[in-house]
Amino acid sequence: xxxxxxxxxxxxxxxxxxxxxxxxxxxxxxxxxxxxxxxxxxxxxxxxxxxxxxxxxxxxxxxxxxxxxxxxxxxxxxxxxxxxxxxxxxxxxxxxxxxxxxxxxxxxxxxxxxxxxxxxxxxxxxxxxxxxxxxxxx
Numbered sequence: 001x002x003x004x005x006x007x008x009x010x011x012x013x014x015x016x017x018x019x020x021x022x023x024x025x026x027x028x029x030x031x032x033x034x035x036x037x038x039x040x041x042x043x044x045x046x047x048x049x050x051x052x053x054x055x056x057x058x059x060x061x062x063x064x065x066x067x068x069x070x071x072x073x074x075x076x077x078x079x080x081x082x083x084x085x086x087x088x089x090x091x092x093x094x095x096x097x098x099x100x101x102x103x104x105x106x107x108x109x110x111x112x113x114x115x116x117x118x119x120x121x122x123x124x125x126x127x128x129x130x131x132x133x134x135x136x137x138x
Contacts, residue, residue: 037123039104049095049112054129062129066094069109072128075117 040054053063070078070090081087095112102108106121 037105037121037126039122040125043099043107045096045099049097050093052096052099052109054125062126064129064132065092066090066096066109066111067092068128068132069096069120070094070111070115070118073115073118074120074124077117 038056040056042053042055044053044055045051046053050066051063052066052069053061055061067090071087078087091113096109097112097114098110098116100108100110102119106119106125108116108119110116
């Protein structure tokens with residue numbers, strides 16, 4: 001009698017699910033870290049509206065341009081464009097039109113081109129201002 005080959009499709013499926021679950025868990029951990037960030041004492045927008053400065057309780061002061069904020073936006077549309085390599089860098093003359101609080105965990109930024117889809121949790125803002133080239137004060 002010949003033995004039937006073992007069914008590996010279930011095993012492959014399980015491995016895919018496990019890998020996906022780990023990836024989802026990593027995303028959830030990053031999102032949780034972003035929500036746990038400390039709110040700054042002040043959020044200032046420059047007179048020309050092209051730069052945002054965040055000032056924290058320890059006196060740390062970090063600035064970031066509107067175009068860098070937009071390039072780091074996590075809206076579904078922005079993320080999809082980056083994943084598919086269709087993202088176009090934000091224009092250098094982009095300005096901040098409005099900043100709206102989102103609960104106690106972050107802000108929504110409205111840009112001069114009326115794009116208003118991004119929510120920036122405090123922890124995520126801290127991370128991106130620390131990673132950008134234009135961070136100029138600490």
